Amino acid sequence: MPDTISFKLNDKPVQLDVDGNRPLLWVLRTDLGLTGTKYGCGVGFCGSCTVLINQRATRSCLLKIKDVNGKELVTIEGLAQNGKLHPLQKAFMDHDGMQCGFCTPGMILTGVSLLKFNPQPTEKEIHSGLENNFCRCGAHVRIVQAVQQAAAEMKGAI
Amino acid sequence: MTTKDYLALDFTDIRGIEDFYSSNRRDFLKRAGGGIFIFVALNDLLFGQEEAARPRGGRPGLPTDFNAFLKIGEDGHVTCFTGKIEMGQGPITSLPQMLAEELDTPLDTVSIVMGDTDLCPWDQGTFGSMTTRGFGPSLRAAAAEAKGVLLELAADALKVPQTQLVAKDGVISDQQDAKNRITYGQLAKGQTIGRHLQTKPALKDPAQFKIAGQSHTRRDGEDKVTGKAHYSADIRLPGMLYAKILRPPAHGATLKSADTSAAKAVAGVQIVQDGDFVAVLHEFPDVAEDALGKIKAEFDTPAATVDDKNIYDHLTSVAAAARVLKQGGNLDEGQQSAAKKFEQTYLTPYIAHSAMETHAALAQIEGDKATVWASTQNPFGARGEIAQAIGFPAEKVRVITPFVGGGFGGKTFNLQATEAARLAKATGKPVQVMWSREEEFFYDTFRPAAVVKINSGVDAAGKMAFWDYDVYFAGDRGAQQFYTVPNHRTASRGGPANAHPFGTGAWRAPGNSTNTFARESQIDIMAAAAGIDPVEFRLNNLSDPQMIRVLKAAADKFGWTPAKAPSKRGLGVACGIDAGTYVAAIAELAVDTAKGTVQMKRVVCAQDMGVVINPEGATIQLEGCVTMGLGYALTEEIHFKGGQVLDTNYDSYELPLFSWVPKIETVLIENNTTPPQGGGEPSIILMGALLANGVYDATGARLFQLPMTPERVKAALQKV
Numbered sequence: 001m002p003d004t005i006s007f008k009l010n011d012k013p014v015q016l017d018v019d020g021n022r023p024l025l026w027v028l029r030t031d032l033g034l035t036g037t038k039y040g041c042g043v044g045f046c047g048s049c050t051v052l053i054n055q056r057a058t059r060s061c062l063l064k065i066k067d068v069n070g071k072e073l074v075t076i077e078g079l080a081q082n083g084k085l086h087p088l089q090k091a092f093m094d095h096d097g098m099q100c101g102f103c104t105p106g107m108i109l110t111g112v113s114l115l116k117f118n119p120q121p122t123e124k125e126i127h128s129g130l131e132n133n134f135c136r137c138g139a140h141v142r143i144v145q146a147v148q149q150a151a152a153e154m155k156g157a158i
Numbered sequence: 159m160t161t162k163d164y165l166a167l168d169f170t171d172i173r174g175i176e177d178f179y180s181s182n183r184r185d186f187l188k189r190a191g192g193g194i195f196i197f198v199a200l201n202d203l204l205f206g207q208e209e210a211a212r213p214r215g216g217r218p219g220l221p222t223d224f225n226a227f228l229k230i231g232e233d234g235h236v237t238c239f240t241g242k243i244e245m246g247q248g249p250i251t252s253l254p255q256m257l258a259e260e261l262d263t264p265l266d267t268v269s270i271v272m273g274d275t276d277l278c279p280w281d282q283g284t285f286g287s288m289t290t291r292g293f294g295p296s297l298r299a300a301a302a303e304a305k306g307v308l309l310e311l312a313a314d315a316l317k318v319p320q321t322q323l324v325a326k327d328g329v330i331s332d333q334q335d336a337k338n339r340i341t342y343g344q345l346a347k348g349q350t351i352g353r354h355l356q357t358k359p360a361l362k363d364p365a366q367f368k369i370a371g372q373s374h375t376r377r378d379g380e381d382k383v384t385g386k387a388h389y390s391a392d393i394r395l396p397g398m399l400y401a402k403i404l405r406p407p408a409h410g411a412t413l414k415s416a417d418t419s420a421a422k423a424v425a426g427v428q429i430v431q432d433g434d435f436v437a438v439l440h441e442f443p444d445v446a447e448d449a450l451g452k453i454k455a456e457f458d459t460p461a462a463t464v465d466d467k468n469i470y471d472h473l474t475s476v477a478a479a480a481r482v483l484k485q486g487g488n489l490d491e492g493q494q495s496a497a498k499k500f501e502q503t504y505l506t507p508y509i510a511h512s513a514m515e516t517h518a519a520l521a522q523i524e525g526d527k528a529t530v531w532a533s534t535q536n537p538f539g540a541r542g543e544i545a546q547a548i549g550f551p552a553e554k555v556r557v558i559t560p561f562v563g564g565g566f567g568g569k570t571f572n573l574q575a576t577e578a579a580r581l582a583k584a585t586g587k588p589v590q591v592m593w594s595r596e597e598e599f600f601y602d603t604f605r606p607a608a609v610v611k612i613n614s615g616v617d618a619a620g621k622m623a624f625w626d627y628d629v630y631f632a633g634d635r636g637a638q639q640f641y642t643v644p645n646h647r648t649a650s651r652g653g654p655a656n657a658h659p660f661g662t663g664a665w666r667a668p669g670n671s672t673n674t675f676a677r678e679s680q681i682d683i684m685a686a687a688a689g690i691d692p693v694e695f696r697l698n699n700l701s702d703p704q705m706i707r708v709l710k711a712a713a714d715k716f717g718w719t720p721a722k723a724p725s726k727r728g729l730g731v732a733c734g735i736d737a738g739t740y741v742a743a744i745a746e747l748a749v750d751t752a753k754g755t756v757q758m759k760r761v762v763c764a765q766d767m768g769v770v771i772n773p774e775g776a777t778i779q780l781e782g783c784v785t786m787g788l789g790y791a792l793t794e795e796i797h798f799k800g801g802q803v804l805d806t807n808y809d810s811y812e813l814p815l816f817s818w819v820p821k822i823e824t825v826l827i828e829n830n831t832t833p834p835q836g837g838g839e840p841s842i843i844l845m846g847a848l849l850a851n852g853v854y855d856a857t858g859a860r861l862f863q864l865p866m867t868p869e870r871v872k873a874a875l876q877k878v
Contacts, residue, residue, distance in 0.1 A: 026444040030400070035392035036385020038563075040514050041595040045808035048514055076385035085383065093379035096778055100246030101382030102514040102563030108383060127816040134808070136514050136564050137246045138785030140819045142778065 010078025020066030047133030057113035076105035099137035234343025241281020260301030273559025287836025409801030462800025492624025492645030496615025515563020567664035603663030608632035610676035636670030675846030730852025737836025754868030768832030787845025
């Protein structure tokens, strides 16, 4: 029997009639067509599937769709506001904080969450905040620079 | 045993020439519409580049048809077509830079179509750091010739001699009357002109570069930060199904029985069974996966004989006879003249490519035509594999390559694409296959485990007296040493194709990371025994000016002060050559002797890659190599029992993390006299020896086996 799941997705209300036990990741990628959220390992190690739930970075592969009932969800497609990129998105572009780009959505959303709860992180805090997001291409130094630039630009404002 | 039973030691991983179907130019012109076409013949420029880079026999070589081309649209927009693909290494930026430079058109008027087998010229695949040095010259030649054609047309249109014209920013103008001008778009309008290049075009001197040679950030940056960048598993078609496939527990296992009744009972599930190929399909991938778990399957699994401990003995026992790559002088005389001799064995394990994007493909069959979106480094190879799998002629198969989420040599073969195509054919619907991380670890073509045995010596003056080198199963790349040693022999050995318990293949700078780990460790051992600073020892034994320059550049930038190792400073040095590029690095690291852990604090890497097309892109690749290389040096190793791969996800297979990454400083040597060389792989070769030598300098403990896990570091410390 399908469940009715209601939540806010990228600032818009969504209501789904869906088996509530289905993984959030696959509902996003298939039912909702939001393919910016990536499958990387399926068990929460790599962070490719990271989304924001109530502003906090969360691994969508570990959640069921019913877990987001009543919550606010942001995927990479919803991060830019009114066509204006989030400062961290822009910083990733300025610093070439990506190569293949597959980890990038999860990396950016984890960074946004980090800056939300720690607006002026030290380099060590950036490392530990992003530690469990994997980048195989080795863009790490650029990603750290991008987070630093965004932190400086945002000055705590989200 | 015939030659084909042996592994291709240079890991070119190219399927045969039979994959190549020379494109019919008339068909192509029809497909691509109007505009001026410039076809680049296979000329000595390209041939020389590719052959020089991969001199070994047994490869298919290059097609005798054009290899690169471009289109100038009626609006002046230029489209570059290439069979190369974008997997992060950056040709989406650097190839348009080269084209725009030679054509004299603004970079933002150039777009690029990559890896589409219906639109792009045949290509051998994206590997070997060949895009800039191999494909680049022919692309530049095409652009230079295009400009020549446009100047001829402009001379007619503007009624002035061609010598009076100048091309700039997509406009040709009369130098004596600036108002007398015409754009490339106006010239191209309504015309289709094809010609082969008969003579080698005059390419610009790099000193004249205005677009190439300049740093540009990635052109795909915005798509990648907004989630708009599509990878193969992001393509959606109406009515498509997602497939999950029954896998054996081990390589070599055969399916005895499969009871699919419980899976079939799941609403909306479709089962396809063709012999031992059993797939579950559904409109949602997670439902297909759940249903796959309901299949009761039994397999016959052969007894395991090899594992990650005994594999090195196994490999040396089944190895073929040595193939001497290079020799000179007399080893016996060298032994006699040596004051100190060193005999060592180095071991490197199987490691995974582990791109963040697993293998994925979407196949659609309409009538007699198959279209497959595939995450591949080798679209034309994939086309051949798919055609064979579904019994289609290759020209009826179109492979489209969206963004590829990392490759590193691991997306050269295309099993997932053939699986998707078979299932699309069986179901009549579009089918996506995206491997799970567990499937990715199982079906990876791992970097082969390898053994290197070195026997070497130095004379009383600290000069290398002899060098006797045998590499087993890593491959030839990087095996040949470049020091000045009078008596030397370098040999490589492969073995039967079934020497490995699972598939192996090219892993970023194949062979060279193993060979450089062994060589540069051995050099360090000799330097320490001779009581000479390791940088000085290398310089004393080098005569190649390019290597001397790159090593000195690294030492200067680092602020090297000489000392005999172990100096307790934790400084490591290594140098090498890969893909025509010279690299040298110096690192500072710390060893936690209680835990056995190693933390690199700072690294300086100098690189001489000839002419640099995009310094930003080259620097990024260099940084990426350093970072990725920390993994094979410190943690990455595939554990297995026979054909069973025990590492199935990231709980046991550890990739480099943010906290590992040192301060990375890079030097790109200015060298406009050498054509562009490889950039995507070279510096990764240094990381094993760089860390091993740093650990020795810090502690006096010498590591002969990668990765340098805490257990191995602690074991080595106990021997100090």
